[in-house]
Amino acid sequence: MPTFSIKALKVARFASEETLCFKASVFLDGKRLGTASNEGHGGPNLYDFKVTGETQVAALAYAKEHVEWWEDSFEATSEVLDSVIGDLIDKVEEAKTIKRWTKTKVLFRLKGDPDDGSYRTLAHKGDRTAAVVWIKNKYGAKVTTVIGGV
Numbered sequence: 001m002p003t004f005s006i007k008a009l010k011v012a013r014f015a016s017e018e019t020l021c022f023k024a025s026v027f028l029d030g031k032r033l034g035t036a037s038n039e040g041h042g043g044p045n046l047y048d049f050k051v052t053g054e055t056q057v058a059a060l061a062y063a064k065e066h067v068e069w070w071e072d073s074f075e076a077t078s079e080v081l082d083s084v085i086g087d088l089i090d091k092v093e094e095a096k097t098i099k100r101w102t103k104t105k106v107l108f109r110l111k112g113d114p115d116d117g118s119y120r121t122l123a124h125k126g127d128r129t130a131a132v133v134w135i136k137n138k139y140g141a142k143v144t145t146v147i148g149g150v
Helices: 053-066 077-101 128-142
Strands: 004-011 022-028 031-038 046-048 105-110 120-123 143-147
Touching (some): 004 053, 004 077, 022 077, 053 077, 077 105, 120 128, 128 143
Antiparallel strands (some): 022 031, 105 120, 105 143
16 A cells, blocks of 8 residues: 655645645655645645656555545546645644644543544643543543543
8 A cells, every 4th residue: 555645744824715725745655756735725736746657546545545535436636636635634734733732631532422533622731640530430431532641
């Protein structure tokens, strides 16, 4: 399975209108391909690297495996790459958000909670262990996920 990754992601939310304004370095199996960017005005991503047949096949394989809404029947190269890059940006941005949230809160989910990126929270005021103990004592076996605890 090919592995795409991005580094040096810069997002300019203030410049984002119809699409996310960003610039990132793109890697395939650890080898730098070049950069991907979007000006945020609704157009497709711009790629500063040569899209080869190998890149197209790898992007389609990645999209089918990792992009939840990907439809097998649609294989336009720019759409596939845009989906792959969008998926990677979403993951990086979610990790940044969770890191920010866990500075002051422990995040958790219970059985039956939606797995849509939302969490229940409990402020920890610096004592994460006590917060996790409180969550486990209150909800017991219903707890499925705890993030930001010790």
